[in-house]
Amino acid sequence: MTDTISTPDMLPTVAIAGRPNVGKSTLFNRLVGRRQALVSDMPGVTRDRKEGEAHIRGRRIRIIDTAGLEEAAPDTLFGRMRASSEMAVTQAQLVLFCIDARSGITPADAHFAQWLRRQNVPVLLVANKAEGRAGTEGAMEAYSLGLGTPLALSAEHGEGLSDLMGEIIDRLPKAPRVVERSRRRADATADADGTEGAEEQRPPGPLRLAIVGRPNAGKSTLLNCLLGEERMITGPEAGLTRDSISVDIHDEHGPIRLVDTAGMRRRARVEQHLERMSVSASIEALKMAEVVVLTIDATLGVHEQDLQLARLIEREGRACVLALNKWDAVEDRAATRQAIADRIETSMAQVRGISVVTFSALTGAGVHRLLPAVRDTHEVWNSRITTGELNRWFEEALERHQPPLVDGRRLKLRYMTQAKSRPPTFILFGTRAELLPDSYKRYLVNGLRETFHMPGVPIRLQLRGTKNPYAE
Numbered sequence: 001m002t003d004t005i006s007t008p009d010m011l012p013t014v015a016i017a018g019r020p021n022v023g024k025s026t027l028f029n030r031l032v033g034r035r036q037a038l039v040s041d042m043p044g045v046t047r048d049r050k051e052g053e054a055h056i057r058g059r060r061i062r063i064i065d066t067a068g069l070e071e072a073a074p075d076t077l078f079g080r081m082r083a084s085s086e087m088a089v090t091q092a093q094l095v096l097f098c099i100d101a102r103s104g105i106t107p108a109d110a111h112f113a114q115w116l117r118r119q120n121v122p123v124l125l126v127a128n129k130a131e132g133r134a135g136t137e138g139a140m141e142a143y144s145l146g147l148g149t150p151l152a153l154s155a156e157h158g159e160g161l162s163d164l165m166g167e168i169i170d171r172l173p174k175a176p177r178v179v180e181r182s183r184r185r186a187d188a189t190a191d192a193d194g195t196e197g198a199e200e201q202r203p204p205g206p207l208r209l210a211i212v213g214r215p216n217a218g219k220s221t222l223l224n225c226l227l228g229e230e231r232m233i234t235g236p237e238a239g240l241t242r243d244s245i246s247v248d249i250h251d252e253h254g255p256i257r258l259v260d261t262a263g264m265r266r267r268a269r270v271e272q273h274l275e276r277m278s279v280s281a282s283i284e285a286l287k288m289a290e291v292v293v294l295t296i297d298a299t300l301g302v303h304e305q306d307l308q309l310a311r312l313i314e315r316e317g318r319a320c321v322l323a324l325n326k327w328d329a330v331e332d333r334a335a336t337r338q339a340i341a342d343r344i345e346t347s348m349a350q351v352r353g354i355s356v357v358t359f360s361a362l363t364g365a366g367v368h369r370l371l372p373a374v375r376d377t378h379e380v381w382n383s384r385i386t387t388g389e390l391n392r393w394f395e396e397a398l399e400r401h402q403p404p405l406v407d408g409r410r411l412k413l414r415y416m417t418q419a420k421s422r423p424p425t426f427i428l429f430g431t432r433a434e435l436l437p438d439s440y441k442r443y444l445v446n447g448l449r450e451t452f453h454m455p456g457v458p459i460r461l462q463l464r465g466t467k468n469p470y471a472e
Contacts, residue, residue: 011053011062012172015088019108020068023128027098027155028052030067031165048090050245058167061172064088069112084230084469089116095123096164096169097147101130101138105145113145122171125150126164131157152209167317206248206255207378210285211323212313214305215263218325221248222295222361223260226371238313244285247283251371259285264309286312291319291378291420293370298324298336298358302343314350314458317423319381321355321373328360352446381457382421390426391415397447406435424448425460434465 014031017025029035029063030235050065066085089095097116116123130152136399142150151167153160211219224230226249245260261282286292292313296306313320322344330336335356344354355373359366369426394416413430426448428436445459 004177011060013064013092014094014096014168015066015092016098017066017069017085017089019106019112022098022100023155024098025065027128028063030155030161031063040285048193051083057169058181059169064092089119089121092121093173094168095121096126097123098126098128099142101152102128104138104140110145110373113147117146123147124167124171127152128155131159142235181296206257208257208290209293209374210259210260210261210289210426211293211295212282212286212302212309213263215265217297219297220260222325223258225353225361225364225367226258233281246251253375259289261285263304286318287316288317290381291321291374293321293323293374295323295325298327302340307347310348310351317458318349319377319457321357321372321377324356324358325361327358328363328365351456351458352449355456376432377456380454381423383424383454384421385418385452387417390418393451397444401443404437404440411436423458423460424454425462427462427464429464432465433463436463
């Protein structure tokens with residue numbers, strides 16, 4: 001087990017609960033102001049609780065979208081989903097209990113309303129899909145649940161949301177007087193430094209880390225292990241995670257925003273519309289990340305789909321750490337490690353030297369090595385080289401291997417500079433430099449990687465030729 005802990009946050013929490021397909025995710029997207037949760041007509045799309053931040057009447061509020069409440073045995077998938085939703089309810093300062101006004105009150109609504117009345121948490125009854133005559137009649141019927149006056153709205157059409165936001169603010173605890181606390185902190189700073197109004201250094205943002213891989217590779221189990229709690233729903237069923245779920249953790253170096261993604265199969269096997277949306281959300285999370293943990297089932301070895309994901313990570317310019325999960329179930333570890341190393345060497349040359357971490361997310365053995373590897377890779381991904389040091393190396397590289405002849409004339413390469421990091425990007429200037437063959441580009445990139453210790457991260461090399469003023 002690692003020493004990471006959840007990030008403390010004092011934001012008031014509002015949980016959205018109700019039976020499946022009553023519009024909880026649509027309401028969640030309305031409140032957070034963007035399409036963050038997957039929405040589909042199919043019931044039971046949401047499985048893991050998803051968190052988002054809303055700004056309502058000048059206050060920052062954490063909104064939690066939960067899975068549909070259903071009666072099921074605890075050891076079943078629906079039972080685990082219900083347990084996750086109930087945990088979110090008990091941790092909230094306010095619960096929005098949603099019903100479908102067009103369907104009327106169902107026995108499931110009555111059962112869970114009775115359960116909510118026994119919880120020590122305020123409940124606001126929301127009659128969603130209340131547009132039209134049928135919706136109005138269903139909203140009136142909701143009085144029978146004994147949860148107070150129902151608030152009729154339509155999350156899909158945006159009707160009644162203003163009244164809902166007002167009710168949320170009225171029912172939450174009053175916000176602390178942040179202005180007075182900030183003033184006292186500024187006064188203390190002035191007394192200590194002798195200067196009034198000294199501005200505090202703003203801490204850097206969290207490291208953005210995404211966990212990707214094929215279905216059933218153990219991504220959600222890994223996230224739970226890093227958090228030290230059962231945050232994600234796990235089990236032997238493949239494809240349990242459907243949406244990208246973001247959580248905040250801390251290690252000894254600072255905050256990390258960790259995103260668990262849905263498993264990505266080969267494109268030819270992705271048939272259902274819901275799975276296509278899940279894969280799109282996973283790819284979007286990959287693009288927004290700084291470091292990507294490519295999780296592989298070590299008992300199955302490196303699959304072609306794993307290599308495709310690695311190539312996607314490299315094309316997007318993200319740093320990558322290879323995580324071999326289920327290492328405790330591998331019988332011949334030496335042979336497995338050698339086979340995986342050979343496959344990486346031949347098929348992933350563009351990220352040569354990638355960090356490989358072996359562990360078991362189920363038992364926690366070896367997981368403590370993952371985040372240090374992520375931090376090291378992130379540092380390499382952010383590295384910069386001075387122009388002087390870079391060109392001294394460049395001159396030596398030219399002496400070892402002269403540029404090739406192109407159309408009977410030798411290319412004249414003059415100097416290099418690093419344009420940016422994240423990933424490290426270099427620009428090579430010279431006469432007709434744009435005609436440089438790929439083999440010589442690989443020679444330069446490999447030299448950069450080895451000399452300046454940049455293993456496992458993409459390196460970009462751009463070519464800039466000089467224009468001949470007499471060409472025309």
